[in-house]
Amino acid sequence: MNLSSTNVHRPGTIRSSAGPRSTRPKAPAVRARKLVPFAFVSPTLALITLLTVVPILMVAGYSFMDNVIVEPNPVFVGFANYVKVLSDPTFLTALGNTFVFITLSTVVHLVLGLAFALLLNTPLLGNVTKAIFRVIYILPWLFTIAVIAIVWRLMLDPSGVVNYLLGTFGIQGADWLSTPETALGSVTFINIWSGYPFFMISLLAALQGVPTVLHEAARVDGAGWWQRFLYVTLPHIRPVIISMAVLDLIWTSQQFALIWMTTGGGPLNATEVVSTYTYKQAFSNFDFSTASAAAVIVLLLTMALAFFYVRQQKVRD
């Protein structure tokens, strides 16, 4: 009795030991015990249903209707909203800007994050020095996007400190966030500053997990720093790099606050991304139907990325 009660909580053993006996009628106690795990996860299931499943069904429903939310009796219009969104040049511009914004951000996040992680992991420096620098390097990540947006607006102002510093090097500054040619690059630059620390932290943890024995062995075989990085370090941290890159693409594609508070999508749609486009359709134009169609398109694109992430995680399990 004692044995079987402990076995209940060992998934591997309960299945094999109970297998031959499972044809026998089960005692109510056993059945009740089978419900225990569901009791533990049921609050989560209820919340996820309320906060994601129901809303996604709602927004999908809205996207096939006209005049939702603002009118009491919306009518079914089929794919008309999708046609409207996909033939809207502003949406296509937003899609292109989003692509530039997320790929540039992710690539530079990775490069900066890896470079800083390698620096913070170097055996050349003492642990205290590295700990102090680590805190400084994590700083950008600890500020909310609203704060980051206004600090950079201050610094990138035409008469701000960035243009002053460039001027001391003889470089002509610009009105970075208000010029169509530089706005997207500037917003991406700010996003890079705010997002690299998460890469850095994860890669630093991964670097610390690379067995030093491997490095020693490679060194004995005469491998230089670059070769050791290429053939020992990189294969070891590759899974983390891929996971982080996909996660970052997803997160960056969802960035709203930064663009909303720096440029609002302007000037001339130069920084319009899919999230600001959808927000404006809904809460500036009160065209919730078009916004819903855009929102569903965004969801589908993100899910395609998420699919790769889940598959990647499965491979690593």
Next chain:
Amino acid sequence: MSNVTLRGRREASIDVSRQPRTAKKTLLKAGAIAALVIGALYAGLPVLWMLSTSFKQNGEVFALPPKLITSGFSLDAYTAILTDPSRLRFFLNSYIVAIAVTVLTLLVAILAAYGFSRYEFPGKRLINIVIVSVQAVPPITLVIPYFGLMVALGLYNTYPGLILTHMVFTLPYAIIMMTAYFNTLPRELDEAAKVDGANVWTALWRVLVPISVPGIVAVGVYTFMISWNEFLFALTLTRTDSMRTVPIGIQLLMGQHSFEWNQMMAMSILGSIPVLLLFLLFQRSFIGGLTSGAVKD
């Protein structure tokens, strides 16, 4: 005799090679420090500039050449924020929402994580995949139905509306991180408690939870941070200043006719202090928990 010469020769050979190697090492070390300092300037200067501007008079903000400490150095901007009841209300709202989100998230996540860590049940894999996927659902997709839903439920422009919707961001992470943490604790612990006559519930709260405090703290800090920083839902699901949170309060400062840069920076500093403090206090367990949970290394 041969022994001595051997040792002598070895020492000699070491001495020959040590000279250039230490020189090279010093050079490398100097290079590493230089690179670290350049990186630190990139990371830290904007923060320093924010701090510096918050102590200036507004008229000095764009004075040339830029100075870190000006003659008008004062705490005026902070006083202006801290004596304005409508702005203090933003802070109160942020604390209420973030603390409630943290407590509720931890409660729900601990239960779910215990279920995932200690039981095998039909549908477990599917539920796991759903939880991982929820993290990827774009907030902009959710905000439209949330708006309809919160109006319908009478939760528009209320604390419960914000608290509930923030949990869509915090819950998946918290469950993944807590499950990873529980998985590191041996099952023998809760089984021993059960042998002593405790039921599952007591085993969880009296045995597992007390020894999981480092993990719970890490998850709690991260949850607080996400909720404190949330922008889109706070923007769309609240209407009156009495319900606005700090990030929206900062945006509202910016929207006013003249730009009070020193006050905006002071508000930014004040709004960042809770997260900065939590991070500095719990840095170690926080980074450990985050990387083990989120990236599953």
